Amino acid sequence: MIGAEVVVRSLHGCGVDLCLANPGTSEMHFLSALGAAPGLRPVLVLQENVATGAADGYARIAGRPAATLLHLGPGLANGLSNLHNAARALSPVVNIVGDHATGHRRLDAPLTSDIRALAETVSVSTRCVMPGRGAGAETAAAVADSLGPVPGVATLLLPADAAWSEDESAPGLPQRGPAVTTDINPAGLVEALRRPGAVLLLGHGALRGAGLEAAGRVARATGAALVAQTTNPVVDRGAGRVTVERLPFAPDAARARLAGAPVIVLAGARAPVAFFAYPGKPGRLTAPGTTIIEYFAPECDAVAPLEALAEACGADGDTARNPAVLPGRPVGALDAAKLGALLARHLPEGTILVDEAMTNGVPIAAATAGAAPHRWCQNMGGSIGSGAPLATGCALAEPAAPVVSIIGDGSAMYTIQALWTQSREGLNVKTIILANRAYRILQAEVAKLDPARRTNAMDEMLRIDAPEMDFVAMAQGMGVPGIRVADCDGLDRALGRAFAEPGPALIEVTL
Amino acid sequence: MIGAEVVVRSLHGCGVDLCLANPGTSEMHFLSALGAAPGLRPVLVLQENVATGAADGYARIAGRPAATLLHLGPGLANGLSNLHNAARALSPVVNIVGDHATGHRRLDAPLTSDIRALAETVSVSTRCVMPGRGAGAETAAAVADSLGPVPGVATLLLPADAAWSEDESAPGLPQRGPAVTTDINPAGLVEALRRPGAVLLLGHGALRGAGLEAAGRVARATGAALVAQTTNPVVDRGAGRVTVERLPFAPDAARARLAGAPVIVLAGARAPVAFFAYPGKPGRLTAPGTTIIEYFAPECDAVAPLEALAEACGADGDTARNPAVLPGRPVGALDAAKLGALLARHLPEGTILVDEAMTNGVPIAAATAGAAPHRWCQNMGGSIGSGAPLATGCALAEPAAPVVSIIGDGSAMYTIQALWTQSREGLNVKTIILANRAYRILQAEVAKLDPARRTNAMDEMLRIDAPEMDFVAMAQGMGVPGIRVADCDGLDRALGRAFAEPGPALIEVTL
Structure with missing residues (x-):
């Protein structure tokens, strides 16, 4: 079996079922293996930033990584800005970048560039399959890297000769590292959340499903405000969902919203900072006197800590939910x-x-x-x-x-x-x-x-x-x-x- | 004067008259200064790779750098692949990348990334304007870096606070480093070029104007074949221009063309290598027995060495030129x-x-x-x-x-x-x-x-x-x-x- 086939089988064996591709000459053997693989769907894009952004969206909804297939350094470069976005979303992505054959790199052919340097700016790991050995393990490790402990972009460089050479390694098996948890005792947070003006700042998984439900019960039991960080990968919202404010994007408005909070408990959220700096204004959106407690990190599963917090609060009732109220039918010019x-x-x-x-x-x-x-x-x-x-x-x-x-x-x-x-x-x-x-x-x-x-x-x-x-x-x-x-x-x-x-x-x- | 104004005045003073821009929030003070500057034309693009590719084209034709204006790391990333192309074309480009204010970077706001690492993959130099000091000198140095000794992409990072802060430095003045020359004596090449099958391989400036004319006289005097490397930034061609073969892109054809050459003299060209590697085939396109002599490098002015070579050959006649022959008017379906x-x-x-x-x-x-x-x-x-x-x-x-x-x-x-x-x-x-x-x-x-x-x-x-x-x-x-x-x-x-x-x-x- 050639290396490309080992990589493809390993991807599929590790749960990857989609490859968003914009291939070039150095990826022909990989494309051949991909075309022959059942269960790993190739999807063609016309520009690489579509591939990487789609991989981000796929991960957010499917909860598992898609693979990309990009052509050398310039192909990676074209997809980097949406890999940046994916990394910030903590979206798992297996970012496969074809490279020149290992012996060809030193000839400095026109498309040669420092792919590793580019990849490292957005990746939790950057691995390289070497010809004839270990394509299976390297691929499985890349998939595992994408999933955690901090999920993100795992780049796998695939030199053309690693793709076309025989590789007797077995397809890699799924691996999963330890999950990120929190060591904060929720009982210690209850009093803080009961202080008037306290904020429970939600981010990432805290805005979804059972985690959001538990956060709603905490708010009801403690009186803390539920605020979502300005942007999140996926928020469950609409009629019947727990009501959550959104922290404004505009820094003055965000600062004003948080000014009176004696304490902010971060639940999957990051301490809020302004998108941009402005002359004479602070970059942090929180007041100097506000106590900030990180309960759990964005990459942590949100359900267990939020349910534990709800239990510590003695929360057992319902919570404020969005009413199923539709706006009236507007008329005239649009805004x-x-x-x-x-x-x-x-x-x-x-x-x-x-x-x-x-x-x-x-x-x-x-x-x-x-x-x-x-x-x-x-x-x-x-x-x-x-x-x-x-x-x-x-x-x-x-x-x-x-x-x-x-x-x-x-x-x-x-x-x-x-x-x-x-x-x-x-x-x-x-x-x-x-x-x-x-x-x-x-x-x-x-x-x-x-x-x-x-x-x-x-x-x-x-x-x-x-x-x-x-x-x-x-x-x-x-x-x-x-x-x-x-x-x-x-x-x-x-x-x-x-x-x-x-x-x-x-x-x-x-x- | 604020830093942004010093940068803009320095650019203009150093001969930059065009800025290809796709700005964002962190570039507002620069954009303001740009808008107020006479003689530095801003041109808006919708995606950054258009800005960088246009800067490449501008440099090839105008012979001087345009500036870009890109927004932070992701904006640079979107323009990197055409900066890669520009670097390979030896096109001077002053690549201005807005950055967060220096104090804002450590807050790791969403758009923060390692801009320097990205820039260094394509740049001959990567400089950063610091707030309140030396914007003029830094800008002038970036323009000079773009021009040589090896022309290319000179990246200038402009943090937002460097743009908006007062900077009493004088606008920078044009600088020019030493030009690259060759230390090969042309007289020593004449015999080599007279060997049957010898090739004078032309690249970059050797395919333009007086350099190309001189190369044509050398070919006529020595019998050497004039071959252009496969791709070049600008080639003067058409009726009446010196006839030059082009080395084929397909590696087998290129290898066949060069197989019989006892000697290849490189005149602004690089030793030919295949774009891509193929199983079992060599990456170099030249035969092992061929002597390769680099007369002058691609970044070297081509006219003086080619005219010296023509003189050493005693070339004084005309050369083979493309006849002014137009193809007949075709009919039917197109190919x-x-x-x-x-x-x-x-x-x-x-x-x-x-x-x-x-x-x-x-x-x-x-x-x-x-x-x-x-x-x-x-x-x-x-x-x-x-x-x-x-x-x-x-x-x-x-x-x-x-x-x-x-x-x-x-x-x-x-x-x-x-x-x-x-x-x-x-x-x-x-x-x-x-x-x-x-x-x-x-x-x-x-x-x-x-x-x-x-x-x-x-x-x-x-x-x-x-x-x-x-x-x-x-x-x-x-x-x-x-x-x-x-x-x-x-x-x-x-x-x-x-x-x-x-x-x-x-x-x-x-x-």
């Missing part, structure tokens, strides 16, 4: 709140909502809080261009669920190529492009500058209105049917049609 | 040779031809050898997705020249976002998409595999025909008028119309 209202009214139960709505995200989130129960996926690393790839991966993980991908027009253009894969695979992704024809989030930043520093040329650089992009045409060019809407009636009809049948669709919303 | 013939018949003198034609490149090159004199730009690092950005940069460097960008459909989809910038800036780029609906170059690689290793699933992964992409629709969506043609008459008319008026246009050619 984000009206869009959110219409979306809430149409949203099928079980939808996966991918949010790269940027400045429009807050009103849309508010409007959909009481919609049918759904999952909410956010950008974790702040690198925009994650929305369309994430949605692609979510749909691959759960083909039966509708996926709604809400993306700002500026953001959408980083990875618009994802639409083609959505069409090719018939994925049930409904893309909503928020076409305000500007980098609105940067316009908001400009507004914070000293007015003397604003110039027309600067304003011009934050507008993307000339030429006006036509996302319906672009979608059509990649096989996705689209429609442009400018008012509530139009969006109402478009959403009705989009959810009425499976498969990809795009709605460009003029805002 | 690459017919496309090349039609292009040759329409090509305006002075055109810049950007070649990412992949498998179709050889017949197109053959057909255009006798066309009106033009410049030919190729992908130097092998990372596909360079064509549309390169063409964008070439057009920014020389707005009056027609730029023809010939791109395979697979390649085009890595950086299709460049079309929007071409439209926004009204650039004179005629994009020809070669729509064969496949990664044809990889299909050729599959054909080299043991037939037992071919599978249907593998073949499926190399086809991009379902859904069939519509490049005319995509171009329209980004403001570029387009047309699809499938036969010679259609292409003939489309080329006529495209060259008749300035501005961007796209022709999708069904092959």
